Amino acid sequence: xxxxxxxxxxHRLLACLSLLGFCAWAQAVQxxxxxxxxxxxxxxxxxxxxxxxxxLSRALPxxxxxxxxxxxxxxxxxxxxxxxxxxxxxxxxxxxxxxxxRVSRIATMKNRWGEEAYNIFGGVIFARAERFDxxxxxxxxxxxxxxxxxxSLGGFMMALxxxxxxxxxxxxxxxxxxxxxxxxxxxxxxxxxxxxxxTVRTDILEHMAEEGRIRLNEFRILNQQHYADFPMQxxxxxxxxxxxxxVQHTSNTLARQVSVALAEMPGDAPAxxxxxxxxxxxxxxxxxxxxxxxxLLLPPYQHQRQFTLLDVLQRYWAWLGGGLILLLFLGGMTTxxxxxxRALSRAKQRLEAQHALILDSVAEGIYGVDTSGNAxxxxxxxxxxxxxxxxxxIGRNQHQLLHHxxxxxxxxxxxxxxxxxTFTDSVPRYVEDDIFWCKDGxxxxxxxxxxxxxxxxxxxxxxxxxxxxxxxxxxAAEEARQRxxxxxxxxxxxxxxxxxxxxxxxxxxxxxxxxxxxxxSIRMLQSDREGLREQLIEVMERVASQAERAGEIIxxxxxxxxxxxxxxxxxxxxxxxxxxxxxxxxxxRRAGVVLRLQLSEGMPRLWAHEIQLEQVLLNLTRNAIEAxxxxxxxxxxxxxxTAYNEGRVELVVEDSGHGIDESMREKIFEPFVTTKEQGMGxxxxxxxxxxxxxxxxxxxxxxxxxxxxxRIVLPIEQEGAL
Amino acid sequence: MSGKSTVFIVDDxxxxxxxxxxxxxxxxxxxxxxxxxxxxxxxxxxxxxGCLLLDIRMPGISGLELQxxxxxxxxxxxxxxxSGHADVPMAVRALKAGAFDFIEKPxxxxxxxxxxxxxxEHDRQERESHxxxxxxxxxxxxxxxxxxxxxxxxxxxASNKQISSxxxxxxxxxxxxxxxxxxxxxxxxxxxxxxxxxxxxxx
Numbered sequence: 001x002x003x004x005x006x007x008x009x010x011h012r013l014l015a016c017l018s019l020l021g022f023c024a025w026a027q028a029v030q031x032x033x034x035x036x037x038x039x040x041x042x043x044x045x046x047x048x049x050x051x052x053x054x055x056l057s058r059a060l061p062x063x064x065x066x067x068x069x070x071x072x073x074x075x076x077x078x079x080x081x082x083x084x085x086x087x088x089x090x091x092x093x094x095x096x097x098x099x100x101x102r103v104s105r106i107a108t109m110k111n112r113w114g115e116e117a118y119n120i121f122g123g124v125i126f127a128r129a130e131r132f133d134x135x136x137x138x139x140x141x142x143x144x145x146x147x148x149x150x151x152s153l154g155g156f157m158m159a160l161x162x163x164x165x166x167x168x169x170x171x172x173x174x175x176x177x178x179x180x181x182x183x184x185x186x187x188x189x190x191x192x193x194x195x196x197x198x199t200v201r202t203d204i205l206e207h208m209a210e211e212g213r214i215r216l217n218e219f220r221i222l223n224q225q226h227y228a229d230f231p232m233q234x235x236x237x238x239x240x241x242x243x244x245x246x247v248q249h250t251s252n253t254l255a256r257q258v259s260v261a262l263a264e265m266p267g268d269a270p271a272x273x274x275x276x277x278x279x280x281x282x283x284x285x286x287x288x289x290x291x292x293x294x295x296l297l298l299p300p301y302q303h304q305r306q307f308t309l310l311d312v313l314q315r316y317w318a319w320l321g322g323g324l325i326l327l328l329f330l331g332g333m334t335t336x337x338x339x340x341x342r343a344l345s346r347a348k349q350r351l352e353a354q355h356a357l358i359l360d361s362v363a364e365g366i367y368g369v370d371t372s373g374n375a376x377x378x379x380x381x382x383x384x385x386x387x388x389x390x391x392x393x394i395g396r397n398q399h400q401l402l403h404h405x406x407x408x409x410x411x412x413x414x415x416x417x418x419x420x421x422t423f424t425d426s427v428p429r430y431v432e433d434d435i436f437w438c439k440d441g442x443x444x445x446x447x448x449x450x451x452x453x454x455x456x457x458x459x460x461x462x463x464x465x466x467x468x469x470x471x472x473x474x475x476a477a478e479e480a481r482q483r484x485x486x487x488x489x490x491x492x493x494x495x496x497x498x499x500x501x502x503x504x505x506x507x508x509x510x511x512x513x514x515x516x517x518x519x520x521s522i523r524m525l526q527s528d529r530e531g532l533r534e535q536l537i538e539v540m541e542r543v544a545s546q547a548e549r550a551g552e553i554i555x556x557x558x559x560x561x562x563x564x565x566x567x568x569x570x571x572x573x574x575x576x577x578x579x580x581x582x583x584x585x586x587x588x589r590r591a592g593v594v595l596r597l598q599l600s601e602g603m604p605r606l607w608a609h610e611i612q613l614e615q616v617l618l619n620l621t622r623n624a625i626e627a628x629x630x631x632x633x634x635x636x637x638x639x640x641x642t643a644y645n646e647g648r649v650e651l652v653v654e655d656s657g658h659g660i661d662e663s664m665r666e667k668i669f670e671p672f673v674t675t676k677e678q679g680m681g682x683x684x685x686x687x688x689x690x691x692x693x694x695x696x697x698x699x700x701x702x703x704x705x706x707x708x709x710x711r712i713v714l715p716i717e718q719e720g721a722l
Numbered sequence: 723m724s725g726k727s728t729v730f731i732v733d734d735x736x737x738x739x740x741x742x743x744x745x746x747x748x749x750x751x752x753x754x755x756x757x758x759x760x761x762x763x764x765x766x767x768x769x770x771x772g773c774l775l776l777d778i779r780m781p782g783i784s785g786l787e788l789q790x791x792x793x794x795x796x797x798x799x800x801x802x803x804x805s806g807h808a809d810v811p812m813a814v815r816a817l818k819a820g821a822f823d824f825i826e827k828p829x830x831x832x833x834x835x836x837x838x839x840x841x842x843e844h845d846r847q848e849r850e851s852h853x854x855x856x857x858x859x860x861x862x863x864x865x866x867x868x869x870x871x872x873x874x875x876x877x878x879x880a881s882n883k884q885i886s887s888x889x890x891x892x893x894x895x896x897x898x899x900x901x902x903x904x905x906x907x908x909x910x911x912x913x914x915x916x917x918x919x920x921x922x923x924x925x
Contacts, residue, residue, distance in 0.1 A: 009797065085877070182756065500880075504806070505779070505806050508739050508806060509735045510737060511828065512738050512741070512827055512828060512829075513735070513737035513738050513740070513741040515741075515828065515831065516741030516742050516744060516745040516831065517741045517744055517745075517746055519748070519831035520741070520744040520745035520746075520747065520748035520831075521744075521748070522748075523745075523748035523749055524748045527748070527750075539744055542737065542741070544742065545737075545740075546737050549737070588778070589734070590734075672769070706882055
């Protein structure tokens, strides 16, 4: 090896020197180096191929071709570095170079045997002729074997493929597998008996025999194959001959010129004779070589199956390391992003839960409506109140479900729906008294507000409705009204109790008179006096009149204690006052009170509970009468006045009594507050309750200590209100 | 003595007033009616015999007030009070303050008439005793101081002898004074003289 390694730079130096030397006449001549696999030694190689280079130099005058012999392990480096322009090597190496360094074949060599040319070749496995024990490849197991080189196609690989197909692993099954380095050495090793058998490419034995160095009958061929058009001894399949290839950097123009020059070389050209070949053909298909290398898992297919983890680590540790770091980084990032995502998702869930919690913890029903009138969300209170489940409401028209029909049974058109109107005119609405229909077909009284929902641009995207079931409130209001009636009734009974003795006295008067008249008459009749008849007639008239008087008192009494009517009706306030005054007349007389009535005629009628209103009047007038008891007999004046003004009726009850202390003014309407010795303190409180239930007000006027003036203001309400 | 007894009826209820009047007239009593205590006080100028029939509960001056006003003016007209059931306590007060009687409504006409008659009779007797007392008082006023002394001693139960020694005069003088006192007082007997003297002394 050493001499060739020293030789190679020498060649290059010579090439450079010659280049320098000839630069005067060969200005345009460029050196072209043809690398040649030196499988039989450098000297043989140069002998073989220099003439071919010369041939090409002559054919292409612009170039000077030179041969550079390359050892098996130098080929790859030379091509990889680009120190050669063309490469002539065996097909296996060519296939590797093709894959690794993108060389491309431009011609396939034709081999010469005798007068014939062959562009295919194979391998031959042989032993010495006297080894009768070695007849098949199997017989070689346990023996020693020589081959040219592990990378030699004809000198090893072809045989190896055949061994493998026969189930033999030369590395394992042979006691010794040696590589001699050249074909000739293998032949000599077998011949000299140093190994049991060996393998070389076809034509080696024939050439050596021709040269006289061996005799063919000294050897026996194992696994001999027969191919009709191929005369030489061989033990393997046949493969295309050596290709002449251009290296990647070599220009296509030069490659084409070389290709043409080679193809035009005659079979008997000095170059061909020297190279012991028979010219060149267009490049053959090297697929069989690929198949062989693939089957043997040899370069470039060595990694097809045997690529172990260790190989990977060794070969790609930097990539793997980088990849691993990248993977770790990506993993870290992914974890971080995942955690961040999870935290966000939790925060979102928490917010949503909080949102839902708030929505679901309010007692009011809340739902959203989009501009098509469909429900978009619903809270739990809504589900509880209406019986509709969220799933049954969301996406459906809320108007059709909830308030398709009014309380009076008439249809409620969708375009009049306050919720619909809210998102058409963007004005919030509040509806005090409406009904919603529940899932079970009941209707419930509700109050609700409907507010437009706007997006960021202020466009209305729907409405949110908040509603409340007011069943309880309505019932409470009804109960309060009922209590008011009951309280008024109790007050009435109480008043009647207080008035009972007065009424009894009042009834006694005509009865006493009747009694006196009749008794007197009886006595008169017994005495039988003159002119008695006329006197008696007159007295009997008075008796009848007194009986009628008693009847009138009883009539009034019955009217007063009649069953109370729960409903309101049209009430003529002036008429009511006159009737009451008639009833109070005896009391007024006994109390020495002068009554003044100033009633405004032509007032509209009130829509009221007549009995309750009468009770208020009774309370106020009786208070007034009592308040004047301390006054001198000529200073007891009770004024009752009515007036109508701007849809309101005003009633004033004024007395000339002691008035109300400043300290009491604020309190007199409170229950159980009284200025009287025998009073419950309920009269004014109940009266105010009644008046307020009628939508009116009961006020105490400031009279600066001169008597008391109470003022009632009542609206003239439409029938059906309240 | 001035004339016939009259039932004065005061009641704010005209029918009651009129019917009471009719009832009184049916038994031959003369009546005068007034609608109020005020009206009565104005119309009742001098002390006249009879009785006052009054509803205790009246507007204006009440029955009780009228009673005390009449007393202040020295009128001794007996008062018959008519009261409703509820006014009984008021009637009792009136009775304590010197009313003659009270009648609770509704009343029995006979009871009312009897009461009124009794009141009139009471008034008549009162007026008679008052008249007799006046006569006696006038007669007593005619006595000389010495005659009064003698009368005192006689009424005290002293004998003529004791009187003569007490006064330091003769028996004859005592007897003359006694005769003159009996004469001036128009007494028929010693017992009458004593009753007359004691009655006047206690009124």
